Structures are given as structure tokens and as C-alpha cells.
Amino acid sequence: MPELPEVETVRQGLRQLVLNKKIRKVTVLYPKIINGDTNIFIETLEGLTIKEIGRRGKYLIFNFDDGISLVSHLRMEGKYFVRQTGDEIEKHTHIIFEFTDGKQLRYNDVRKFGRMELVKTDNINDLKSLKKLGPEPTKTDFSxxxxxxxxxxxxxxxxxxxxxxxxxxxxxxxxxxxxxxxxxxxxxxxxxxxxxxxxxxxxxxxxxxxxxxxxxxxxxxxxxxxxxxxxxxxxxxxxxxxxxxxxxxxxxxxxxxxxxxxxxxxxxxxxxxxx
Known part of the structure; x- marks a missing residue:
């Protein structure tokens, strides 16, 4: 399972690759990855722009304009990578975020254990999975x-x-x-x-x-x-x-x-x- 260093490294890479990109289309190939209604997930994200990518513990947090955030946990073997629209879809790719510039962010997960959930950005700290987390391992947070x-x-x-x-x-x-x-x-x-x-x-x-x-x-x-x-x-x-x-x-x-x-x-x- 990716631990904090791996998730933080993914976050830093994604910021370089997809920050400020606008989502044109969302394709969900394996709905169980999504916590909540799949159609609402798709309809909510289409047209939004990724404004920041954060992290809390082992969770990735995609912050969009319009006050919406996507909380993603990679679990055992979840991965994100970028492809061109039209490139062959690799085995174990379950979610595809297609951007208006012709690129795609793909979520790939061999074991299908990863999960994504939408939440209002202002309410993100009330999310059950995040609320129970302890401090980040830094000198300022970790007393x-x-x-x-x-x-x-x-x-x-x-x-x-x-x-x-x-x-x-x-x-x-x-x-x-x-x-x-x-x-x-x-x-x-x-x-x-x-x-x-x-x-x-x-x-x-x-x-x-x-x-x-x-x-x-x-x-x-x-x-x-x-x-x-x-x-x-x-x-x-x-x-x-x-x-x-x-x-x-x-x-x-x-x-x-x-x-x-x-x-x-x-x-x-x-x-x-x-x-």
C-alpha cells in the first residue's frame, strides 16, 4: 500500500501534470471505485477545473473551482497517470478524466480497492475518513x-x-x-x-x-x-x-x-x- 511518502510524491507529480486543467468528460469504467452516485459524480465534475491538489495522510485531495473536492485513497495498488485522448486504454484503468486540452488523467488499480468521494471543499474536514486522522508528521503539527x-x-x-x-x-x-x-x-x-x-x-x-x-x-x-x-x-x-x-x-x-x-x-x- 502506498504510504505517506508515496502519496506525497504522487501529489507533487500530479500538480505538475494536471493543475489548472479543465475536465471535459468523465468516464467511469468500474463504478465501485466511487463512493456515492456515479451519475452525480460524473455530472458534478464535468466542466470543473483542478485548482489545487493536496494531501491529508494517505489521501489525495483534488480541489476544483466551484467549491468541490475529490478525496481519493489509492489503497493497495492505485495509480494515476496521464495519457493522450485516443491512446489505448490499459488494463485495470477504471476512471478516466478527459481534459479540454486533449490529455487524460487515468486512474488504474489492479485490485480495485481504491476509492473516490466528492465533498464540498468547506466541509472536507467533516468527512468521516479524514475526521479521525491524527496530525501530519511534521515538527509544527506533530506534538x-x-x-x-x-x-x-x-x-x-x-x-x-x-x-x-x-x-x-x-x-x-x-x-x-x-x-x-x-x-x-x-x-x-x-x-x-x-x-x-x-x-x-x-x-x-x-x-x-x-x-x-x-x-x-x-x-x-x-x-x-x-x-x-x-x-x-x-x-x-x-x-x-x-x-x-x-x-x-x-x-x-x-x-x-x-x-x-x-x-x-x-x-x-x-x-x-x-x-
């Missing part, structure tokens, strides 16, 4: 005090706690493994048992790791590509995720893979000891 207070109420392992987007947004399986490795915290540690210094280190690692991954264009493990259809490069900088059996870059012991909260989890048993 150590708030993070500490929330962790102290979590009687669950730290790995699933971090996957819960109400603590801080943007972390998925890859980056949770990475920030826990950076912080020397075992993924099975109960969140509320973390000490103050561990929480500070973890907090700072989350901000640093996600920022670094954005600069690298995200991580490509299977099929992720950005809006220009380029792969990310951060997979070459991963210290734990996907490195089962390889030496830990900190101590030399082997990275192990276990299952935590039904998720494949990579860690160093020497550096990240169970408390």
Missing part, C-alpha cells in the same frame, strides 16, 4: 506531548498502535518497521510501556524517516510508481523492512521476520529487545 499522552493510553503493541492513523498519519507497514528499527524499539512492546526518552526518539525518527523517504520519491517494493510512472528509490535505504536474514546495519546480527498484529514485521532481535 511530542500529544503523542506521549496518546501512547500512554494504548494497551496494545507499538506496531499496530503506529499503524492506527489517529496517532500520526502516513505510517504503513514499511515505515513502521523502519522507525522502530531506528528507535531500537521492539515491535511487540506495549505502547504505554514506552519510556519518555524512547517516545522522543520515536517521534523524531517518524518525522525524519518520512521526510527522507519523500525526498527519495518513496519506496517501490512491488508496483508503486509516481505520476510520471517512475519508481521510488527509498527501498535501497531500508534498514529493516524486506531484509530478512541480512545483517543489521547497526550491529551485524540477522534481521528477522515475525508476524505482529497479522502483519509481516522485520526487526533486529539484538538491537530491538523485548521489554
Amino acid at each position: 511530542i506531548e500529544d503523542f506521549t499522552n496518546k501512547l500512554k493510553k494504548k494497551n496494545k503493541m507499538i506496531k499496530p498502535a503506529l499503524l492506527d492513523q489517529s496517532l500520526v498519519v502516513g505510517l504503513g507497514n514499511i515505515y513502521v518497521d523502519e522507525v522502530l528499527w531506528m528507535s531500537k524499539i521492539n515491535p511487540q512492546t506495549i505502547a504505554k510501556h514506552l519510556e519518555k526518552n524512547e517516545i522522543i526518539i520515536l517521534h523524531d525518527a517518524i518525522i525524519a524517516e518520512l521526510s527522507k523517504a519523500v525526498k527519495a520519491g518513496g519506496t517501490t517494493i512491488r508496483s508503486y510508481t509516481n505520476a510520471f510512472e517512475n519508481s521510488g528509490t527509498f527501498q535501497f535505504d531500508l534498514n529493516a523492512y524486506g531484509r530478512t536474514g541480512e545483517p543489521c546495519r547497526r550491529c551485524g546480527n540477522s534481521i528477522e521476520k515475525i508476524v505482529v498484529a497479522q502483519r509481516g514485521t522485520h526487526y533486529c532481535p539484538n538491537c530491538q529487545k523485548v521489554k
Whole structure:
């Protein structure tokens, strides 16, 4: 699943490719991608212009003129790319936004898990999927005090706690493994048992790791590509995720893979000891 760095990279690319383009026609080939009435979705968007593309956590937000926004979640394998009108439609293309300049923005999704929903821009923060989200992982938004207070109420392992987007947004399986490795915290540690210094280190690692991954264009493990259809490069900088059996870059012991909260989890048993 694309995590925050991948979604942010897609957002930045889309801003270069489709900002200020006017939609002439919308074609929905797989209606289940749309939350709500498909006909209303089409009728609302045709004739509108993309004025800005934002992001909240792992959600892309297309802001149009006329006070309408489209909230899009890529889920496991959703992708956006631009084609010329008349180009062959690739397999797994489900939504096509045709612009007045002859180009098209196409949404492609092998698993069909992605979702799109229209909402009035003024009411976007009331959308159920966005309302429950925690802060963005930045120094200005992500408070150590708030993070500490929330962790102290979590009687669950730290790995699933971090996957819960109400603590801080943007972390998925890859980056949770990475920030826990950076912080020397075992993924099975109960969140509320973390000490103050561990929480500070973890907090700072989350901000640093996600920022670094954005600069690298995200991580490509299977099929992720950005809006220009380029792969990310951060997979070459991963210290734990996907490195089962390889030496830990900190101590030399082997990275192990276990299952935590039904998720494949990579860690160093020497550096990240169970408390």
C-alpha cells in the first residue's frame, strides 16, 4: 500500500501534470471505485477545473473551482497517470478524466480497492475518513506531548498502535518497521510501556524517516510508481523492512521476520529487545 511518502510524491507529480486543467468528460469504467452516485459524480465534475491538489495522510485531495473536492485513497495498488485522448486504454484503468486540452488523467488499480468521494471543499474536514486522522508528521503539527499522552493510553503493541492513523498519519507497514528499527524499539512492546526518552526518539525518527523517504520519491517494493510512472528509490535505504536474514546495519546480527498484529514485521532481535 502506498504510504505517506508515496502519496506525497504522487501529489507533487500530479500538480505538475494536471493543475489548472479543465475536465471535459468523465468516464467511469468500474463504478465501485466511487463512493456515492456515479451519475452525480460524473455530472458534478464535468466542466470543473483542478485548482489545487493536496494531501491529508494517505489521501489525495483534488480541489476544483466551484467549491468541490475529490478525496481519493489509492489503497493497495492505485495509480494515476496521464495519457493522450485516443491512446489505448490499459488494463485495470477504471476512471478516466478527459481534459479540454486533449490529455487524460487515468486512474488504474489492479485490485480495485481504491476509492473516490466528492465533498464540498468547506466541509472536507467533516468527512468521516479524514475526521479521525491524527496530525501530519511534521515538527509544527506533530506534538511530542500529544503523542506521549496518546501512547500512554494504548494497551496494545507499538506496531499496530503506529499503524492506527489517529496517532500520526502516513505510517504503513514499511515505515513502521523502519522507525522502530531506528528507535531500537521492539515491535511487540506495549505502547504505554514506552519510556519518555524512547517516545522522543520515536517521534523524531517518524518525522525524519518520512521526510527522507519523500525526498527519495518513496519506496517501490512491488508496483508503486509516481505520476510520471517512475519508481521510488527509498527501498535501497531500508534498514529493516524486506531484509530478512541480512545483517543489521547497526550491529551485524540477522534481521528477522515475525508476524505482529497479522502483519509481516522485520526487526533486529539484538538491537530491538523485548521489554
